[in-house]
Amino acid sequence: MTSSKPSPPGTVERAFRAALYADTDTSLDTGASLLAADPAADAELARHGEEFVASAWRRGWQPADLVRLVRRELDDVHVRLVSALISAQAPNDRARGRRWTEQLTDLAVTPAPPRADRFTHATTVLELYRLLLGLPTLESLDEQPAVAGEGARPERPESRMLTRIRALLAKAEATGFPEEAEALSAKAQELMARHSIDEALLAAGAPAGDAPRARRLGVDAPYEEAKAVLLHAVADANRCRAVWNEALGFSTVVGFEPDLEAVELLYTSLLVQATTAMTKAEAAQRAKGRNRTKTFRQSFLAAYAHKMGTRLAATAAAETADAAATRTTGPLLPVLATRDLAVTAHLDQMFPTTTTTRLRGVTDEAGWTEGTAAADRAALHTRPHLPGA
Template identity: 35%
Template sequence: MTDTTIRDGDRVTAKVRALLDRAEHPNTPEPEREAAMAKAYELMAKHSIDRAALAAAGQAADEITTLNIRFQAPYAHEKMMLLFHIGDTYGMKAARTGSVTNPAALTIVGWRSDLDQVDTLYTSLLLQSGHGLAAATPPAHLSGAKITVWRRSWLTGFRREVVSRLRATRRRATVQHDREHTGDTSAALVLVDRGEAVSKMFSELFPDTIRPRVSQRRTSASGSEAGRAAGRRADIGGTRVGSAGRRQLGGAR
C-alpha cells in the first residue's frame, strides 16, 4: 500500500467522522442531519469499492480473514440476521458456529477491508436499532407475547429497510467507480472475483455449512412497518462502537 493510499483513507475517515458529528448534534436541523448521514455512507461505500480495485491491482494490501460474533438475548436471532445480511451485501459468507447452549453465533468470512466496514456498520446499526426499539410504542391493544412478536417484527423491518439501502448505495458506488475509471478493470468484475475467492475459502473452512435460516416465528405487520420506518431514518455511515459497546448490546465476539 502506498503512502498516498494511506493518507487518502485517513482523510475519508476524518470526513466521515466530521459528518457524523454534525448529524448527531442535537441542534442540527433534521434536513441537514439526514444529508450528513447520507454523505457519510456514500463516502464509506466509495472508499470500499476504491480499496477493492486498488487491492486487485496490487496497489493495496488485503487478505481474506474471519470475524466471529456471539449474540445474546434478547432478540439474539434478529441480531444474528442483521449481521448476516450486512455481510452478504459485501459479498461475504457466514456459517453458524454456536454451541448447543448458545446457538446464536456466526463466523463471517471476507476480505479484511470489507470486514472492517461490516463490523463498523453492524455495531452502529445494532446500537441504533436498540435505541429505536426502546423508543417504539406497540399498539395499545397488544399485551403479553403479542408485544414480543411486535418487537421482533420491528427489528426485522428495521433490518430489511437498512439492508436495502446498503445494497442500493453500494451498487451506485460501483457504477460511479467504473464511470470515473474507464480504462481500468471494471469494479463489478473485481467484486465478482473477490466474491469467488471468499466462496473458495469459505468452502475450505466450512465444508459442512450451517447457514442461518429465516425465522418462522409469528410476525406483526404493524411492527414490521414501524421498524422499516426507523430503518429509513437510520444512519448507515456510523463509526465503530468497539468491543465494549458490542458486549453491552449483546453482540460480543
C-alpha cells in the same frame, strides 16, 4: 527389589477430579472446599487457568470470543476472572496479529475480580474452568503477524476514510433527529463503498495481493435472529459473507480487511439506531394501550433488518455502477469479481457445510410496520451533500 509408590494427588488435582468432571452442585462444593482449605494450592490453580486459556487458543478461540461466551453463560465475576487469566497468559503466548493485540488492549481496562472469601472464590474459579474445559473447536481465523522477509504483506495503518466513517456513524447514533441520522448514515455507507473500491484497485496493483480474512462479531440475545439477519445484510452490501453460529452467539464474517472493518462499524451503528427507534416506537404503542413488548420488538427488528438489507444492497450497487462509469484507474468490475470469488472460496473452505434458517416469531403487525418505517427513515440509497463531511 524396591518400588516407589506414586505420590498422592495434590489438592488441585483432587479438586478437579471432584468438580470438573461431574456437573453437580455437590461436586462443585467438594472441590471448592478442598481449594479453600489449602492456600498453598493457589499458584498451581492459577497456572492451570492459564493452560486452559492457551488450550482455547489452540482450538481456534480468540480473547473477545472467550470473554463473550463467559459473559453469555456465567456472571460478571467470571468475566473479570477470565479477563485476568487472558492478560496473565499473554506474555507467554506466541506473536499474534493486530486484531488480537487490540482485543488484549480492550481487556486491560476490565476491573479485577472483587475480593471474596476463599470458598466463594474457589467456586467461581471452578465454574469458569468447567466452561473452559468443554469449549468446542472453532474455525481458525488464522491471524498471523506480518514478518519481514517472508513474503507477508505488512498491515497498513487505518486510513483517514475509516476515521471519517467512524465519526459520521457516531454522530448518527447521537442525534435525536431521524432526518439527520439518515443523512449521516447514508454518507457513511457511500464512503464505505468508495473506500472498498479504492482498496480493491490498490490491492490489484500491488506485487503481493491481499487475501480474505475473517472475524467474529457478537450476535447477542435477545432477538438474535433478527440481529443476525441485519449483520448478514450489512456483510453482503460490503462485499463480505456472514455465517451465524446460533449456539455460541456470534457470526463469522469473511471478507477483505477494509470491508470487514466497514461491516463491523456499520452493523454496530445500525443496531444502536434500530434499538433507539424501537424504544421510541414501543413507548408510542404503550401510550395507545398495547402491552406486547416481546412480540413487538421481535417483529420490529425483523422488519428493520429485512428492509435495511434491501436499502444497503441498492446503495452498494449504485456506488459500484457509478465508480465503474467514471473511474479510469483500472478494470474495476473484473477486480471486484475476482475479490468476490476469493471471499466465496475462503468461506467455503472455512464452512464446507452450512444451512439456511428462517426468521421465527414475526407475529406483530404493528412491530413489523414500525420497523419497516424506521429502516426507511435510515435509508442509505441517497447520497446527500453534507458540508464539511
